[in-house]
Amino acid sequence: MQGTETDIPDDIALNDMVCFAVYSAGHAFNRVYKPLLDRLGLTYPQFLTMIALWNEDDQTVGSLGTKLSLESSTLTPLLKRLEGMGHIERHRDKADERVVRIRLTSQGRSLKDGAKDIPGCIVAATGMPVGDLIRLQREIMTLRKSLEASLA
Structure with a gap:
């Protein structure tokens, strides 16, 4: 099977792996973002959440989770922290009380200026x-x- 696209050499190196390239680039991105986000008081996942809300305010938790590729168990504490910081409000959907919606506060909207x-x-x-x-x-x-x- 030599020469096929699925052949994996016995002596594979980290730098030859696509997954390692994506993984390590992600870490490099986080290191570049950190000082920029520190001035806003946000972590990278919080920043992504704010971007999603700046793009479309008053979303359901489920919609945000889908856009951010985050499970509810990860997203809920993140949203609680953003709410505690005064950037968002959580409220029940008027049409369906089981659904939690997230909307920006004026403080959360104004944070966008610092992120431009x-x-x-x-x-x-x-x-x-x-x-x-x-x-x-x-x-x-x-x-x-x-x-x-x-x-x-």
Whole structure:
């Protein structure tokens, strides 16, 4: 079977593994984001949650979980912390009391102004042209969808 696309060499190295490249790039992103987010008082998962709410306010917890690829057991404590910080409010859906909705407070909306420069800082830190980053993001999303489909 030599030469097929599924051959894995006996002496595989970390740097040859796509999963390690994605994993270690994720850690590098987190190190770049940390000082930028520290000034906002947010962690990276909290920042992603705020972005999702800045894009679409007053969402259900389920909708947020789907967008962020987070389980309820991870998302609920994160939302409680954001609520404790005064950035969001949790409330019951008027049409269905079982559904919890999340909306930004005025403080949460105003936090967006302090985050406006972050995407540009991240692009600059990569040293890559925006077009290359867009293509890379699309390829990684395709990879994620393929991996998720393989689990179904």
